[in-house]
Amino acid sequence: MNSEKVSIIIPVYNVEKYLAECLNSAISQDHGNIEIIAINDGSTDASLSILEEFQAKHDNMIVRSIRNQGLSVARNTGLEIATGDYILFLDSDDFIEKHTASTCLKHFRQHQTDIVFFSPNVFFDGVSEDVGRKFKSESITDLQNESCPAHLFFTKSINLKKYQVSACLYIYKKNKLGNIKFHPKTLYEDCLFTTRLLLENNNVKVTCIPDKLYNRRVRPESIMTQKKQEKHVLGYLIVAEELLKLKLTKEKSETGKALNHFIQVMLSNASTTYRIVYNHKLSHHIRKRLIILYSKTRPTLRTLKNIAPYIFPELLEIINLLKAFTVNKSTGGSKF
Known part of the structure; x- marks a missing residue:
């Protein structure tokens, strides 16, 4: 089953403190066919040096540097490079569980689905729990272990007030949904990308699993916690x-x-x-x-x-x- 390739796309910008943990979580996947694509988005700290050090040790890792253009452009650059059958996004200050890819692939085969949605584990790093409480995410318990059309998954999620927009919580088949890109130089790009992913194709099926596979770090001065402008x-x-x-x-x-x-x-x-x-x-x-x-x-x-x-x-x-x-x-x- 290792013939199924998973492309993990990691946009990187000035995250030297967290990057090694992120990369190790991608490299350590227990699925044998992983492609890691790290896009250095004009970092000015030691992030590029860390990327090059990892790349020298791992043949399945691709590093590209571009001028700083934001998260959307970095992810789109990764999508252009990706050769995997499945696409998984990972932010460079977060990390995933060792069995993330293998668990999702099991559900792709079992349910003949196009998208697998999984739950996050949110933790706080330098941010008080009071400040970070609004970032606490809950799994959609009413939809766990259910496979249904993507339109229905979206509708139920909205009605339950549990819609998760983070692109990092969905792994999807590239050959069926590969034409959807991120809107460049726009904040809250996941709200647009994920909604399009679920709604633009009438024949898309989603499987919702209860597993907490993604570890999301809430930290100071991230896009979500920075002062509003x-x-x-x-x-x-x-x-x-x-x-x-x-x-x-x-x-x-x-x-x-x-x-x-x-x-x-x-x-x-x-x-x-x-x-x-x-x-x-x-x-x-x-x-x-x-x-x-x-x-x-x-x-x-x-x-x-x-x-x-x-x-x-x-x-x-x-x-x-x-x-x-x-x-x-x-x-x-x-x-x-």
Whole structure:
């Protein structure tokens, strides 16, 4: 069974502290046919030296250096090089279990599936658990050991509020899904890539397994924990705009409804992040853009009630003032 090759794609940028652990986890896989592709994305620390040292010792490791262009371009470069039957992404500050590839391949054969989804083990490195709690991930227990069409997997995951967007938690067949690439120079690229992976092909099957195969490190100054900037806002907006191009957003199906809901979440995140960056203000330009994009998600009257505070955050201030007034009045206090 070792004839089945797994390509592990590792984008690398200034992670000298964590890189050896990551590479060792890929090299130590108990499956015998592994191709490791490490893309050095213009690192300025010792990352390239570490990569070259590993490459000299392991014939199945490929190292390419490119100028710094971000995670998406690095992953796409790896996809262009990959010759494996299966694609697995691994971030260079994380690591995988020794049996990751072999476990997933067993399920590919057993279930005749196209994608295997597995669970992460999230741990904190230099970040307090209070700060990192929002990164804690739960497995989708309702779907464990189930094989189903990718559309249904996406819909159920959204409805259960357990949708995992990380591309590192899905291993997939390259020959069936190899045309999907990451949107370049965009944050939250996994939200777009994984959703497209699950929805663009009607004949794709997903198997969800309970195994915690991926060890995700939550650390200071990573993409997810760094201080929010305008680029984070733009990332959410680009994801929403790209997903709205999918035909499913115009369908009245359960999957279309789930997809539109996910896009609305992206837009709500954009609004919230913008107000964090710009001291609770929402510019006319961003407000207009949000209105246009929200209107394309087929919102219901009930949904509009939930959306309104993200477009007009001033409403929240009015609501809070009214609540304070009501509480004071009921307790016999002064108005304010």
